[in-house]
Amino acid sequence: MRTDYHNHLERGSLTLEYLKQFTDEAAKKGIQHFGISEHAYHFYQTKDILSNPWVEERRYYDMKDYVDLFKEAWNHGIDVKMSIEMDYTPGKHAEMKRFIDTYDFDYVIGSIHWVDDFGIDLKEFLHEWDRRDVNEVYEKYFDQVVTLAQSNLFDIVGHLDLVKIFKYVPGDEEFLMKQYERATDALASSKTCVEISTAGLRKPVGELYPDERLLSLCFQKNIPIVLSSDAHIPGDVGADYDQAIALAEKVGYSSLMTFQKGERKEVPLK
Template sequence: MGIDYHTHHDRCGHAEGCLEEYVRKALEIGLTQLGLSDHMPLIHIDPATYYPGMAMPMEELPAYVEECFLLKEKYKGQIDIRVGLEGDYIEGYEEEIERIVRSYPWDYVIGSVHFLGEWDISDHRQLDGWKTRDVNEVYKQYYDAVQKAAKTGLYDFIGHIDVIKRFGYQPNEDMTSLEKETLDVIKRQDLAIELNASGLRMPTKEMFPSRRMLEYCLTKGIPVTLGSDAHTPGRLAQYLDEAEALLKEIGFRELATFERRQRRMISF
């Protein structure tokens, strides 16, 4: 059983390859389930004046969903395609996010925090933002946003939950209690998280989340799914063998899958 629930495609402006190329690659490498999960359009900034290539234009969203479902039908019986969205959580824009989430028949919606205000903490072009901020305070603001995202009820799982570490900026305060507090919120909301393997190819050189967070998830009974965060077809399922091995080593025996916003656990 091979799954990959986090992928991006050329519509988002910073990935390569059309949706069908990902489907064909998934068939080639033997995935059983493929999640198509491009970025939600930007809603809190003007795309025309912001950094280019951040997300698909709003006018492309209906075409994205339509193409996903056409591919789901076209490849039925060959691979199980799940239609998803990485729905950025933007504090203060919950109603706008909800309209997008409720307007389409998603199989799942990933709750991810990239933006703190208008600053995208995951964008390599915006690293100067760290120079004028206290790293400890950024971490606290970030995890506060993740907790608020979880409480909205709009998402099925939280994506790359500690992506704040992506570029190697580390707090000098111990954030373990804050991490646990955030995971406790996720547990109370009956959400899953993803083990996003893409951190292995980034400056942090560690998956999202850390082993200590995964160990805490196991003790709390928080389900985990898998995602490569591929931005090219060639990176589909990249490092997911290592991710599965880590989960098994920690003690996980099941993975979360999603269909029509319902979670189902499968053995792996």
């Protein structure tokens, strides 16, 4: 069984023609469970959740058009899951829940891209890494992983250790493992699954999300997984899944979680 639950249309258009390029690629690569999870910040309906100058320049979608696209796809017999990738925003739990509950998502991804006003994975903010204390950024990032899990609003946490994207990693392994431990403790007490994402292989860090040590803790604490590519172009759908599956099996996983209209089902990895 293969899943690819984390994909974006933002570099193209909210049209059936463009969506089909993704679903056709998924079919070609043998992915049985495929979903689109556009960034929530693109939609006017999330303005009360996350707003900053970088985001406001990129807020140009309406959720009605998004939902209508999926209805059109389903009417054409295309099996695609409807999701959203929401920037987890501390202090906005009520607003996030209201937005999530408004739409009939198959599943919802929660991700952390911002530490206060610092866009940790954005090239526009790359210079900030050299001005900040890396340990402090990591601690604040994993503070949010903990409260994301505790909110129990999300089915999947996206790219769990995205914070490593530009290769800025604490030199103190004991400190780093402490962050991993508290994050996985919180996730284990929630409904949130972890994605093994191949996107990191296409980023400066050049490795999968999450780190093997972090994924091993997930396995030890019975946190379910999904596979995701975080494709922003059709050709990246299901990219490098041989490496993702190898890592999953190496740490002990033999199953994946699948989703449909909020319902989850565990299926064999092979």
